[in-house]
Amino acid sequence: MSTILLIGTRKGLFFARSEDRISWTIDGPHCDKWPVNHAVYDPATGAIHAAATNAWYGPAVWTSPDLGATWSHSSEGIAIDAETPVTSLWSLAATGGALYLGTDPAALFRSRDSGQTWAHVASLREHPTAAKWMPGNAGLTLHSLVADGPRLAVGISVGGVYVSEDAGQTWDLRAQGLPTPDPVDFYHTCVHHLEMAGGQFGRFFQQNHQGQFRSDDAGRTWVDVGLGLPSGFGFGCATHPRDTGTFFAFPLNGDSVGRFVPDAAVAVWRTRDAGITWEACRNGLPQEHAYLAAYRQAMATDKNERAGVYFGTTTGEVFASADEGDSWTVVAPYLPGVLSVEAAVIP
Amino acid sequence: MPRLVLPDSLARLFPGIPRVLEVTGDSVAICIADADAAWPGLRDRLCNTPDSWRPHILAFLDGEPCSPTSPIARCSEILVVPALSGG
Numbered sequence: 001m002s003t004i005l006l007i008g009t010r011k012g013l014f015f016a017r018s019e020d021r022i023s024w025t026i027d028g029p030h031c032d033k034w035p036v037n038h039a040v041y042d043p044a045t046g047a048i049h050a051a052a053t054n055a056w057y058g059p060a061v062w063t064s065p066d067l068g069a070t071w072s073h074s075s076e077g078i079a080i081d082a083e084t085p086v087t088s089l090w091s092l093a094a095t096g097g098a099l100y101l102g103t104d105p106a107a108l109f110r111s112r113d114s115g116q117t118w119a120h121v122a123s124l125r126e127h128p129t130a131a132k133w134m135p136g137n138a139g140l141t142l143h144s145l146v147a148d149g150p151r152l153a154v155g156i157s158v159g160g161v162y163v164s165e166d167a168g169q170t171w172d173l174r175a176q177g178l179p180t181p182d183p184v185d186f187y188h189t190c191v192h193h194l195e196m197a198g199g200q201f202g203r204f205f206q207q208n209h210q211g212q213f214r215s216d217d218a219g220r221t222w223v224d225v226g227l228g229l230p231s232g233f234g235f236g237c238a239t240h241p242r243d244t245g246t247f248f249a250f251p252l253n254g255d256s257v258g259r260f261v262p263d264a265a266v267a268v269w270r271t272r273d274a275g276i277t278w279e280a281c282r283n284g285l286p287q288e289h290a291y292l293a294a295y296r297q298a299m300a301t302d303k304n305e306r307a308g309v310y311f312g313t314t315t316g317e318v319f320a321s322a323d324e325g326d327s328w329t330v331v332a333p334y335l336p337g338v339l340s341v342e343a344a345v346i347p
Numbered sequence: 348m349p350r351l352v353l354p355d356s357l358a359r360l361f362p363g364i365p366r367v368l369e370v371t372g373d374s375v376a377i378c379i380a381d382a383d384a385a386w387p388g389l390r391d392r393l394c395n396t397p398d399s400w401r402p403h404i405l406a407f408l409d410g411e412p413c414s415p416t417s418p419i420a421r422c423s424e425i426l427v428v429p430a431l432s433g434g
Contacts, residue, residue, distance in 0.1 A: 032360060056403045056429040057392040075391045085395045
């Protein structure tokens with residue numbers, strides 16, 4: 001079994017490959033050095049897909065059928081309508097023979113031919129609350145995608161968490177318990193990242209602009225689980241692939257005081273009890289002068305027996321833990337700023 | 348035939364494509380559609396909407412700035428120029 005990290009950066013996609021998760025081989029940049037907001041491995045096809053956007057030539061999904069040896073790219077069908085071009089691609093998810101794509105402006109697309117052509121899932125933008133969406137600092141982005149067969153959950157900034165249980169035919173805005181300026185409509189919840197926990201669609205972990213939240217009912221209600229963390233603010237977060245009680249958070253010092261790790265000392269915070277208690281995992285991580293952050297898609301876990309945990313930083317480092325956060329090593333020290341990390345275990 | 352002249356940064360996205368393509372059509376958009384038929388995806392790299400260039404793309408028709416809707420003569424040359432953006 002090989003573990004491959006898909007590392008989206010400001011200057012292309014990089015791979016880190018390892019047989020033992022101790023020694024890593026780096027290759028890249030792939031995708032003609034286009035900025036890559038997210039990349040995924042589709043176990044059904046063996047293909048890697050990268051959501052990339054070039055400043056001159058626009059957005060395209062790059063696809064490699066052979067783990068990076070060859071690439072093609074396509075944006076066929078990635079258009080909301082004739083007057084609303086898609087400006088950038090943000091998130092990908094593969095499930096049940098379909099590939100999903102989230103964009104800026106916030107929209108959802110689906111491909112049934114491994115990324116060669118795309119169709120707009122128009123029902124999401126037809127939700128009655130869609131007219132109230134507004135751009136955040138990074139744009140009006142559909143940045144989080146959780147897909148489990150016909151069950152889909154998306155995170156939109158600034159909009160909230162929307163869930164479909166019929167493969168995108170209908171959508172439900174789910175925000176009960178999240179901080180919002182509008183307790184009547186529950187729109188405008190500033191989700192920063194959304195993860196499914198333990199492989200169970202019913203349990204979600206969310207890093208929000210205003211805290212960390214857990215849902216046990218597929219997003220219908222949320223509880224604040226940030227007590228014990230140094231800050232409610234952050235972007236990247238991750239969950240264990242099988243244990244529904246283990247989450248990983250990467251709190252930053254706050255939204256208006258620099259947006260780097262508290263005290264410039266790096267820690268991944270881990271809970272084993274679904275957010276009741278947290279512990280800082282620092283062994284092997286920089287503990288001084290580390291003015292960095294992990295962006296919203298820059299944290300991941302793998303599906304090995306003892307789960308690996310990974311994160312990439314705004315300053316271009318990638319760190320790995322092969323023991324669920326107990327200890328950390330550097331995978332790559334000098335990449336371009338990291339926008340996303342995903343981990344794939346290849347048979 | 349009209350000729351479509353591509354910048355290197357665009358051509359390298361389509362392995363094997365010539366830097367100068369002979370195309371057919373009586374407008375810039377139709378000529379680009381003709382090129383897109385042979386090299387799928389080329390139009391998406393140039394056009395934001397069917398009638399507009401991407402924000403950092405310019406094209407010149409026989410030396411004059413043009414849009415996708417510009418009519419074209421039989422022996423015209425369409426020169427695609429990506430902006431020297433940044434700083």
